[in-house]
Amino acid sequence: MxxxxxxxxxxxxxxxxxxxxxxSVKNINYFQDLEPGVAEQTGAPLEIKIRSNDKISIVVNSKDAELSNLFNLPIVSHRIGASTGQSLSGNAQQVSGYTVDMYGDIDFPVVGKVHVAGLTRAEIATHIKHTLITEDLIKDPVVTVEFMNLGFSVLGEVNNPGKFYIDRDGMTLLDAIGMAGDLTIYGKREAVYVLRDEQGVQVPYRIDLTSARQMYFSPAFYLQQNDVVYVEPNSVRARHSTVNGNNxxxxxxxxxxxxxxxxxxxxxxx
Known part of the structure; x- marks a missing residue:
């Protein structure tokens, strides 16, 4: 008995x-509402708009190289593979950049102050090109604008957290996750946050990666400079973080x- x-x-x-x-283990699959062969619409691609303290490069080219060089900043050299106190192991040449001041302006050669805050790369290039032509400075300018220090951070349950640079328009949350080496097994697919500075106020957006429809139409699907992507840990990770680990x-x-x-x-x- x-x-x-x-x-x-x-x-x-x-x-x-x-x-x-x-x-019960959370389903770790992304985009669970996608159906093979069924197209899903996305929101309009976001073009980055320049802000104060952003740094951009502007290069002017024309048939008259000597004339166009008057409107270009000098080429600078940077060390490659050498830290302070070490011998120079190589040089990399890079175009100098313009840092947008607190008023949203840059000081462009010959032309003077140019307001660029709130404009996209294409709009800045068009504006400068129009100015050069209308002021009879260059007849056939080709203006190229590139980002220099724009970036975002990825934190939380990803394999490679850190800061990453924006080198083009239309970078998405999926680009950010890919650059950070994907979520770990402990990352909540339904609780990914994008923290965004909007006119001095930090605005959090929550995105559910298990729903493609919800993700595609989120205002934070297309990233902006200085965004912070944070992946929340799931309950398993939370239990692992207990004081005595007694789970x-x-x-x-x-x-x-x-x-x-x-x-x-x-x-x-x-």
């Missing part, structure tokens, strides 16, 4: 332990359970 009672108690404890260890996935839990079972067995077989 005692053996049967002990067996029943043992079975109950093991069952509870197994149920605890098999807590169903830890060694200490199973040692405690074994000790309890031994004690029960001894008591019932006395």
């Amino acid at each position: 005692k053996q049967k009672k002990t067996y029943n108690i043992f079975s109950m404890i093991v069952t509870v332990a197994l149920l605890c260890s098999c807590v 169903v996935r830890s060694t200490s839990f199973w040692i405690s359970l074994a000790s309890l079972l031994t004690t029960i067995t001894v008591l019932f077989f006395k």
Whole structure:
């Protein structure tokens, strides 16, 4: 009788332990609402608009190289593979950049102050080209504008967190996740946040990666400069971060359970 009672108690404890260890696992698949062969619309691609403290390069070319060089900043050299105090191992040439001041202006050669804040790369290029032509400075200018220091950060449950640079328009949240090495197994697919500065106010956007429709139409699907992408940890990671680690996935839990079972067995077989 005692053996049967002990067996029943043992079975109950093991069952509870197994149920605890098999807590429903969140589905880790992305885009669960996509159907093969069915096209999904996305929001309009976002072009980056320049802000104060952004840095951009502007290069002017024309048939008259000497004339166009009057409107270009000098080429500068940077060290490659050498830190302070080490010998120079190589040089990389790079166009100098314009840092947008607090008023949204840059000081462009010959032309003077040019307001660029709130404009896209294409709009800046068109504006400068129009100015050069209308002021009879260059007849056939080709103006190229590139980003220099624009970037975003990816934090939380990703394999390679850090800061990444924006080198083109239309970079998306998926680009950011790919650059950060994808989410870890502990990252909540339905709880990815994009923190964005909007006129001095930090605005959080929550995006569910398991729903393509929700993700595509989120205002934060296309990234802007200085965005912070944060991936929230799931409950498994939260349990791993307990003070003593005493959860169903830890060694200490199973040692405690074994000790309890031994004690029960001894008591019932006395």
